[in-house]
Amino acid sequence: MKKMKSSGADVISYLPSHILQKILKCLPLQDAVRTSIFSRIWRYKWVTTTELIFDSNFCKNLKENHKLEKIIYQVLLLHEGPIIKFSLWWSAKNSSDLDHWMLFLSKNNIQEFTLYQFNPDNDSMSCLFTFLQLRDLELVNCLFKPPPTFKGFIRLVNLNFDKVVIRSERFGSFISSCPSLKRLEICRCFGLEFLDVDAPNLKLFAFYGDVMSICLYNTPLLAEVFIGIRKHSTVERNEEVSSLKWSKLFCGAPAIEKLTLVLDLSEVRKLEYYILNLHETLAVAGVPSCSCQTLLMDSAFSDLPQSIIETILTKLPLRDAVRTSILSTKWRYKWATITQLAFDDKCVTPSHDRAVAEINLVKFVSRFLFLHDGPIHKFTLSTSYLQNTPEIDQWLLFLSRKDIKELVLEFGEGELFRVPSCLFTCRKLARLELVRCEFDPPPTFRGFLSLKYLNLQQVLVAPEVVESLISSCPLLESLTLSYSDHSSSCNFEKFLGGVPCLERLIGHIYFTKYLSIGSDLGKVPIMYPRLKVIELHQVSFEDMKEILVILRLIVNSPNLQELHISGSSNTSAATECPDLEFWEMECPHDCTLEQLKTVKMTDMSAVPHEMKFIRFLLGNSPLLEVMSITPSVYVTDGKLNMLVELVRLRRASSQAEIIFIQDQI
Numbered sequence: 001m002k003k004m005k006s007s008g009a010d011v012i013s014y015l016p017s018h019i020l021q022k023i024l025k026c027l028p029l030q031d032a033v034r035t036s037i038f039s040r041i042w043r044y045k046w047v048t049t050t051e052l053i054f055d056s057n058f059c060k061n062l063k064e065n066h067k068l069e070k071i072i073y074q075v076l077l078l079h080e081g082p083i084i085k086f087s088l089w090w091s092a093k094n095s096s097d098l099d100h101w102m103l104f105l106s107k108n109n110i111q112e113f114t115l116y117q118f119n120p121d122n123d124s125m126s127c128l129f130t131f132l133q134l135r136d137l138e139l140v141n142c143l144f145k146p147p148p149t150f151k152g153f154i155r156l157v158n159l160n161f162d163k164v165v166i167r168s169e170r171f172g173s174f175i176s177s178c179p180s181l182k183r184l185e186i187c188r189c190f191g192l193e194f195l196d197v198d199a200p201n202l203k204l205f206a207f208y209g210d211v212m213s214i215c216l217y218n219t220p221l222l223a224e225v226f227i228g229i230r231k232h233s234t235v236e237r238n239e240e241v242s243s244l245k246w247s248k249l250f251c252g253a254p255a256i257e258k259l260t261l262v263l264d265l266s267e268v269r270k271l272e273y274y275i276l277n278l279h280e281t282l283a284v285a286g287v288p289s290c291s292c293q294t295l296l297m298d299s300a301f302s303d304l305p306q307s308i309i310e311t312i313l314t315k316l317p318l319r320d321a322v323r324t325s326i327l328s329t330k331w332r333y334k335w336a337t338i339t340q341l342a343f344d345d346k347c348v349t350p351s352h353d354r355a356v357a358e359i360n361l362v363k364f365v366s367r368f369l370f371l372h373d374g375p376i377h378k379f380t381l382s383t384s385y386l387q388n389t390p391e392i393d394q395w396l397l398f399l400s401r402k403d404i405k406e407l408v409l410e411f412g413e414g415e416l417f418r419v420p421s422c423l424f425t426c427r428k429l430a431r432l433e434l435v436r437c438e439f440d441p442p443p444t445f446r447g448f449l450s451l452k453y454l455n456l457q458q459v460l461v462a463p464e465v466v467e468s469l470i471s472s473c474p475l476l477e478s479l480t481l482s483y484s485d486h487s488s489s490c491n492f493e494k495f496l497g498g499v500p501c502l503e504r505l506i507g508h509i510y511f512t513k514y515l516s517i518g519s520d521l522g523k524v525p526i527m528y529p530r531l532k533v534i535e536l537h538q539v540s541f542e543d544m545k546e547i548l549v550i551l552r553l554i555v556n557s558p559n560l561q562e563l564h565i566s567g568s569s570n571t572s573a574a575t576e577c578p579d580l581e582f583w584e585m586e587c588p589h590d591c592t593l594e595q596l597k598t599v600k601m602t603d604m605s606a607v608p609h610e611m612k613f614i615r616f617l618l619g620n621s622p623l624l625e626v627m628s629i630t631p632s633v634y635v636t637d638g639k640l641n642m643l644v645e646l647v648r649l650r651r652a653s654s655q656a657e658i659i660f661i662q663d664q665i
Helices: 002-007 017-025 029-037 065-078 096-106 126-130 168-176 239-249 268-285 289-297 306-314 318-327 354-371 390-400 421-425 463-471 492-497 511-518 544-555 571-576 581-585 608-619 639-648
Strands: 051-054 085-090 112-117 136-140 158-162 183-187 194-198 204-209 213-218 224-229 258-263 340-344 378-383 406-411 431-435 453-457 478-482 504-507 533-539 562-567 598-604 626-631 657-660
Touching: 051 065, 065 096, 085 096, 096 126, 168 194, 213 239, 306 318, 318 340, 318 354, 340 354, 354 390, 378 390, 390 421, 453 463, 504 511, 511 533, 511 544, 533 544, 544 608, 562 608, 581 608, 598 608, 608 626, 608 639, 626 639, 639 657
Parallel strands: 051 085, 085 112, 112 136, 136 158, 158 183, 183 204, 194 213, 204 224, 224 258, 340 378, 378 406, 406 431, 431 453, 453 478, 478 504, 504 533, 533 562, 562 598, 598 626, 626 657
Antiparallel strands: none
């Protein structure tokens, strides 16, 4: 440490060598070389990296092959020490350079080698067979011709051939000379008429392409097999050949746990023939056919626990969930036990005729509910097709008998949907969302005693009904309201005073105006001890009663952490009648917003009352972390003045950051 401090060099330069090597390995090769400019200590650190990757990302900026050749020669020339991994994308026709590089690598204990060739005519692979320490080999578009003297890669663990040209007899001999092989992947190779695999340690075998015969005759540890037969394969054209293929396939593979077949056949009869021969082969080989039958006939998912199957189905649109019936007999009615149902206009085929779309959607939902079996915990209907369709009342009556816990009804433009009385018999409702509806609870209604989340948007309902509904939900934690019949006054205390568990309050259009009409500001204020998030939209800062209602709500929420306010001030009215003495007479001066950390103000017009409100928040929030302010799109000339004034405001929190978002998108 003393050396580092006295030298003034960066700390990274003095890290142990093995850590520096890990850092360099994480960088693309060109960036690793560029570390030379850091300092003299770093100048040649990169020359000892054990991994050299000249992949597509490295080559994409080199338009000419001779530049790549020059770079590779320079890197190999300057390199010191072993090279564990070498990867190259090579498109040049000249094979002599590749031969030279492979000769160099053979002297550096190479263990992982990858070659992607774009010119398959290159026959420059002889040095490859001198890589005696090789553990991973991946070849793409290459000629593979082991010499007669080749004794095999005794340490090879992973082998991947893609579009490699190799003769069948050479391939079998080569595989048998790699006793440590555990993973073998063959894809679209040429020259393979039959495939004999003798690999006592093999655990995974994957094949895709054309072949007449596959024989896994010495693979006692093989657990996972993937076989893909191409459509134009010789196997498809000759049933005798396919029978021969299956008869040899698993003769030495007794430990298979997972078998996947991709048979690209045009006739079901051929598929049945394949499966019949496969089952006979499995029985002869001693492999339990039942473990593979699930993968072939049904699906690997069929035996999953019901809870996982339902999770999968709930991630699908209902229309696709129903379509899973065609997967197998086991899947035929899996969808009928889904407990979360979400219906929308996408459940039916789009139609230019609205009447046809409406009929199809009604038919789909009705049939779905008719076939449903078991409880329904959540039901969502979001549609622009249906309005006051009588079938909706029938669906809701059906749901009221299913112990529904979450209900979302969202309708498009047009006539409001009138909620039937049966909704108010859903005693176990924990979440209720209504958009573009109207309702009037029956006189016998005593509230939703389990309701925790209530969202009423563009709902037509009398104020006294809202008061009664909210006050009769003692467990309510989140409340969202917008647009109501505010022609009569609402008692502020009744509205929120009976919600002791409220943690989140969101008010949209006219909400604060609605609260301010009937609020008795002379009474002792009610506390909201659990309220943590307040979000109020379209607040009019020229209305003193509206401002005072907001102030009281904020001040009487001791655990408030987030505050979102959007304005809708009439700029000219708010500027002409500032009434700034209001802040001296009515604003509480000795209060502290002890938990407030985040404030978001949008559509601000920089009118005096807005700036006073912002001043109040900044001056009374000792833990404030972020205040973001977005001016209204109609404010142009005053933006700079607003910003200057914001910077000058006193802040109770030394950590408070003001973010001024100038442009709205």
